[in-house]
Amino acid sequence: MAAERGLAMATCTAPVNIAVIKYWGKRDTDLILPINSSLSVTLHQDQLRTTTTAAASRDFTEDRLWLNGKEADVGHPRVQACLREVRRLARKRRGAGEDAAALSLSCKVHIASENNFPTAAGLASSAAGYACLVSALARLYGLEEELSEVARRGSGSACRSMFGGFVQWQRGERPDGSDSLALQVAPETHWPELRVLVLVVSGEKKPVGSTAGMQTSVETSPLLKHRAEVVVPERLAQMMRHIQERDFEGFGQLAMRDSNQFHATCLDTFPPIFYLTDVSRHIIALAHRYNAHHGHTKVAYTFDAGPNAVVFALADAVAEFVEVLRRSFPPAANGDEFVRGLPVGSAALPQELLAAVVTEPLPGAVRYILHTKPGPGPQLVDDPSQHLLGADGLPRSRA
Amino acid sequence: MAAERGLAMATCTAPVNIAVIKYWGKRDTDLILPINSSLSVTLHQDQLRTTTTAAASRDFTEDRLWLNGKEADVGHPRVQACLREVRRLARKRRGAGEDAAALSLSCKVHIASENNFPTAAGLASSAAGYACLVSALARLYGLEEELSEVARRGSGSACRSMFGGFVQWQRGERPDGSDSLALQVAPETHWPELRVLVLVVSGEKKPVGSTAGMQTSVETSPLLKHRAEVVVPERLAQMMRHIQERDFEGFGQLAMRDSNQFHATCLDTFPPIFYLTDVSRHIIALAHRYNAHHGHTKVAYTFDAGPNAVVFALADAVAEFVEVLRRSFPPAANGDEFVRGLPVGSAALPQELLAAVVTEPLPGAVRYILHTKPGPGPQLVDDPSQHLLGADGLPRSRA
Structure with missing residues (x-):
């Protein structure tokens, strides 16, 4: 999280995953709870990745979202679900007295996201997209817990993109979805060939x-x-x-x-x-x-x-x-x-x-x-020159 | 059955059927017993039919078979199964003292069969073919019983072509297949539209x-x-x-x-x-x-x-x-x-x-x-000019 003049900003990348035991069908369409567990391989971000920058500032008057350079509807229920859940967790943490100096939760956010591959071409862009959104927001709010449950609210398979290597999304049993989580079965280094x-x-x-x-x-x-x-x-x-x-x-x-x-x-x-x-x-x-x-x-x-x-x-x-x-x-x-x-x-x-x-x-x-090849989970981008949003909180023109 | 100079001959036509509850898979590949019951509509022979002539004579030295004008292998296990079963039933009937003057069961047969549509084009030619084979042999041997069990031995779905209209092939339970039979659900006149x-x-x-x-x-x-x-x-x-x-x-x-x-x-x-x-x-x-x-x-x-x-x-x-x-x-x-x-x-x-x-x-x-449209089951062809075999027991040249 980079903060200057009241502007906080974080950029992450997140991977695509490909299921080898497939997910198809929800038992709860609102919470995105699947009818069966699934298992995937996370692909390397050197080849396929989403990059997302999330910024917060007291100067922002509304939440805004840009996808691949174009402004998109930040009111999309799934985007809202992710925002709401991350903020809820951040609030809970503050309630416990930690990090009282951190970013105000009342700030509006600007979010910019880009894929380095064509959207909606059957390459699981929504999985990488929501995993990246949740990772960037988590960084922005200083959350350190496992957030696959939040990513799941964006897109079911996004929860599997929260880990590298070989990942299980367990179906879970609870009606509130609190046990419908991603778990790493083996890291990306497990099967080098x-x-x-x-x-x-x-x-x-x-x-x-x-x-x-x-x-x-x-x-x-x-x-x-x-x-x-x-x-x-x-x-x-x-x-x-x-x-x-x-x-x-x-x-x-x-x-x-x-x-x-x-x-x-x-x-x-x-x-x-x-x-x-x-x-x-x-x-x-x-x-x-x-x-x-x-x-x-x-x-x-x-x-x-x-x-x-x-x-x-x-x-x-x-x-x-x-x-x-x-x-x-x-x-x-x-x-x-x-x-x-x-x-x-x-x-x-x-x-x-x-x-x-x-x-x-x-x-x-x-x-x-x-x-x-198989690759790691979401990564923090440390280099501020890689942020997708400028100091004005708006998308940088893409070279 | 036409008999002259020791030559007996019978010609039948038989229909194609199209399943609306599909048959796929045998529990006994030798007896052709299905893993599930199926249900089909028999199509009208005015449009799609097989015609088969079966002849028997003391002069024939071996069983022979012609398909669409070309001699084919009469030793094919499924053709043999049908021949064997029809002859077994004929023998049983004679054993019961009926029809002692009829055709000798030791005679060899000549069989000619033709489709009025392309073979193996996914039009269930084997169903019509075996239903027709069994129908013609039955006529030749004077059998009057229901023979779907015999047709089934040629090709599973052939048993459904032994009836017109709407036909169920019941799976059956017995290991010997004696209850794996076709049954007419409704005749072809049942649903005229x-x-x-x-x-x-x-x-x-x-x-x-x-x-x-x-x-x-x-x-x-x-x-x-x-x-x-x-x-x-x-x-x-x-x-x-x-x-x-x-x-x-x-x-x-x-x-x-x-x-x-x-x-x-x-x-x-x-x-x-x-x-x-x-x-x-x-x-x-x-x-x-x-x-x-x-x-x-x-x-x-x-x-x-x-x-x-x-x-x-x-x-x-x-x-x-x-x-x-x-x-x-x-x-x-x-x-x-x-x-x-x-x-x-x-x-x-x-x-x-x-x-x-x-x-x-x-x-x-x-x-x-x-x-x-839906049509009737196998038909006897009375007109001797329609036989596919000539008085010499060989295929007539097709005009």
Whole structure:
């Protein structure tokens, strides 16, 4: 928290996470309590991150919010829920007599947030966004407690972005949601060989938003009910074991099965919801052919509420599989920028692999591949030059 | 049964059926016993049928089989199962002293079978084929009993093609399969207004055959198990009620939900099975927009193990919906033959319907539409000129 002339300011970054045991459906839509526990991998902020600056000043006359440079509705109920909860916790702490000199809770706040990737492209931007909002506000108010319960009020999966590495969002049992929290299963350093490829197939906004979609599923899908009650509890325990043991075969198989089952419950929803496209199905079939060729699980896909694929692999498999992707989805113009993020080595593909795996190339179907790995939770940005708000409390012009 | 110079011959036709409560998965792969009951509508043979001639003669030196004019393997285990079962029943009957003068059971048979539609295009050709095989053999051997149990041994869903109208295949409980039979729920005359549109989107062979696919599902899909044990028994009772009451709203809604759930269990299979394509999804979305525009269920889709859609509607809705299809999937060259089968009247589409429903036309995506309705079960063909085998016991050259 930087304070000058009555202006306090804090900037944080927060990560995207990708679920390997999926969250789909709330038992309480107001408190955002899920019908089942879920488990995710936090992706590294070097490649995908949200940055948020929160500022407070007696001079501000109203709460204000800017998203990617444009002013947005700060009255959005979920933004308000996060603001209200952070302020409530700050008040409680002051009530206990601590930090009496700190920022007045009656000050209005200005908030600016930016993603370094396209919003609403199925890349879990709301998870990173709310995790970052809550982290920045917490810094501003000097809160040090675990705040996944607050982030959850912004977007369910945001609570998982409050930790790095491998994170469980436990369903909880209490009606007030106080036990529906994120817990770190293992830190990002636990499995150093694990790599992640994000295959961006489309920047379009998804047809059915996940908030509306999942509630239709809760109301109409008998299979989702069974999944939440019976299948997930068992799978969650299995997935924790695979992660503890760094068992890629088990981890990858279960991640693929759980992604497929999530999309199956979307199809069992009425009217049905489709997030997978023919391109997604090509990627799925390609992954299975590739694994079958090698006789074990070298790559594992998972899809959230959009057509983009996230592929897990161990570091020593990345170069070959990226080459397989390049052959299967020959890039259009931007051949140079087809692979982004962490460096990828080159690999020559044996003829028999090509013949068995690259069966029907789809030029241009994958726009680009982002190579990343598991990463840490939200970070404080110390460098004041990185604040998104200027000394006047308004967004800095972006260079 | 026509007999001359020691040659006996019988010809039957049999119908295709389309399930509205789907069959997917066997509990006994040898006897073809399903994991759940199913329910189908038998389609009219004026539009879709198999014709089969079975002949027996002391002069034949071996059993032989011709499919669509080409000799095929009569040793196929499922063909053999049907032959064996029919002969066993005929032997039992003779044992009881009846019909001692009839055809010798030691005679070899020649069988010729033809579809009037493309094989393996997802149009349930094996159901019509085995129902027709068993019907023709039964006539040849003078059997009069109900033979759905025998047809089931050829192809599970074939047992439902042994009756007209609305047919249940009851799961049964006995390990020997003797209670896993088809039963007519209502005859084809029960719901005279019901119409069926088959939207043929592709003549390609499906990627995963249903026999292999369903067993992978049984082995790997937790959702299929739940569906078979819990969801289907309830839905079957509901569907019978909707049919008895000729309640199109209930019938259509449940048919769509059950089709979607079947495809959901395919997606929950590992590796996942996809029968729906982007075109299928366009048809699904179109049907929902059309129903939403009218404020009730005017059309209901169902998809089997392939991308073709079968759409149910009442007679007074057909002309308008066919026009909607024509606008949504503008036919390529064959505009004249785009609609086949029963006549379809013309309809003008109100501007607001067009605007609300025909949102993104896909030229050429639907090859043609076949207009048909519920029809009767297998039929004996009396006219000897219609036999597919000549007096020499070999296929007649097809004009």
